[in-house]
Each structure stands twice: as C-alpha cells, then as structure tokens.
Amino acid sequence: MDEKNTEDFYKKLKKQLQDTSKWPSNYLYKFIVESATDKVDQIHKIFDNMGAVINSKKSKNGKYTSVSITVNLNSADDVIKKYKEVGEIEGVISL
Known part of the structure; x- marks a missing residue:
C-alpha cells in the first residue's frame, strides 16, 4: 500500500473503532509470518x-505461523500505533 492509501486505511479504521468500541477495551490482533524467521519474536517484543x-500456531506444513494477540488498550489511537509498529516488520501480514 502506498502512503496515502495507508493513511486513509488508518483513518477509516480509527472511525470504525471509535464507533464500535468503548475504551479502554480488549483488542484482538491477528498476524501471519513465515515460521523460519525471527519475526514472531519481533512481534512478541x-x-x-x-x-x-499471545497465541501462536504453525500452519499444517509449518511454513507459516499465525499470531493472535489480545491486549487491553486505552484508545483507537493505541490500536493503530501497534499496527504501525508491527507494520515495520517486513513480511508480516495483518488480518
């Protein structure tokens, strides 16, 4: 995604989160990464x-790992901040 599309995505996400959640609230993140890398550890950090x-589960053939994270956050901005931090890790797919 280019920078403009990324910012539009986060603006839309922020509005949806504000409209549908009371803060503080638990939020569930889901990511997929290649298993043979240190990316799972980077997400954990x-x-x-x-x-x-944090729950991690390897795919049937072990090539990929899904990482589900439930965390209590104070605002929609906190949710987006964590998405951006994880987005800095190359090759991570956010669901």
Whole structure:
C-alpha cells in the first residue's frame, strides 16, 4: 500500500473503532509470518510488558505461523500505533 492509501486505511479504521468500541477495551490482533524467521519474536517484543495474551500456531506444513494477540488498550489511537509498529516488520501480514 502506498502512503496515502495507508493513511486513509488508518483513518477509516480509527472511525470504525471509535464507533464500535468503548475504551479502554480488549483488542484482538491477528498476524501471519513465515515460521523460519525471527519475526514472531519481533512481534512478541512489540507487545511485551503490556499484559497481552499471545497465541501462536504453525500452519499444517509449518511454513507459516499465525499470531493472535489480545491486549487491553486505552484508545483507537493505541490500536493503530501497534499496527504501525508491527507494520515495520517486513513480511508480516495483518488480518
């Protein structure tokens, strides 16, 4: 996604989160990464010391790992901030 599309996406997401959630609230992130990299560890570090519940599951053939993270956040801006931090890791797919 180019920068303009990315910013439009986050503006839309922020509005949806504000319209559908009361803050603070639990939020569920889902990511997919290649298993043979340190990307899962990098994602874990982003949510370290936040009280996040993190579940990882390898795909049937072990090539990919899905990472689900439930964490209590204070605002829609906090949700977007974490998406942007994880987005800095090359090859991570956000669902």
